[in-house]
Amino acid sequence: MTNVETDPGTPGAVDYRSKIPPQAENVRRITDEFATSPSDDLREELERETERWRYYMNAAKGNPKNRARLAAEIAKRSVLNNAVVQPK
Amino acid sequence: MLVVSREQLDAFIAADDNELEYHIAVALNKVDPLRTLGYRPELLRDTMIKNGVERARSHGLTKPEDVAAFVAVMFEVAPNFDEQEEIKSILNDATFPRSERFYQLFERASDDAWLEAEKYYDYEAWFRTGTE
Numbered sequence: 350m351t352n353v354e355t356d357p358g359t360p361g362a363v364d365y366r367s368k369i370p371p372q373a374e375n376v377r378r379i380t381d382e383f384a385t386s387p388s389d390d391l392r393e394e395l396e397r398e399t400e401r402w403r404y405y406m407n408a409a410k411g412n413p414k415n416r417a418r419l420a421a422e423i424a425k426r427s428v429l430n431n432a433v434v435q436p437k
Numbered sequence: 438m439l440v441v442s443r444e445q446l447d448a449f450i451a452a453d454d455n456e457l458e459y460h461i462a463v464a465l466n467k468v469d470p471l472r473t474l475g476y477r478p479e480l481l482r483d484t485m486i487k488n489g490v491e492r493a494r495s496h497g498l499t500k501p502e503d504v505a506a507f508v509a510v511m512f513e514v515a516p517n518f519d520e521q522e523e524i525k526s527i528l529n530d531a532t533f534p535r536s537e538r539f540y541q542l543f544e545r546a547s548d549d550a551w552l553e554a555e556k557y558y559d560y561e562a563w564f565r566t567g568t569e
Contacts, residue, residue: 363556396480397560403472404558407513414551417510418543420468424509427464428502431450
């Protein structure tokens with residue numbers, strides 16, 4: 350099955366995979382900058398760009414509907430397990 | 438036979454929002470340990486998860502496990518996935534109980550709707566509760 354997110358040949362598709370390396374470089378640059386001259390603004394920029402980088406990596410996996418379903422199932426099961434293992 | 442009410446079960450899971458946010462952070466780590474690796478607690482718990490909980494509740498989700506599932510989808514797809522038109526219409530479909538609509542998304546919303554929800558990821562949505 351064609352992965353439309355990572356197939357640049359699909360009309361309207363987003364090639365998330367190609368966005369990962371430059372974004373990783375962007376995060377690395379800001380990390381270095383923050384290490385030498387930390388500031389609140391730079392920290393916010395680093396957090397925003399790191400989050401965008403993680404989003405690209407996630408999106409590059411493809412099929413968001415199936416991923417969403419699986420994430421919801423795992424999270425639901427994890428929280429319900431707390432009722433069993435951590436009674437108060 | 439021991440009978441546990443829904444309220445008691447909820448209290449077993451999380452006595453308050455602070456505990457719920459903690460359990461959601463644990464759940465997110467189980468979904469994908471790399472997704473939020475290294476995030477400051479002030480960003481992850483006090484902002485992203487806290488606003489996610491409010492966003493889930495704005496759609497009528499009240500059970501801790503349902504709220505956690507909703508927040509997990511925000512991290513998996515986009516914090517504003519619920520703003521995509523087709524997804525929004527299912528979440529607002531009054532012909533079904535509010536608690537059921539979220540899980541119907543995985544059956545009723547099209548692949549294209551999910552692709553679009555992901556495509557229009559908005560970082561600023563982590564700082565909104567969805568009720569503004």
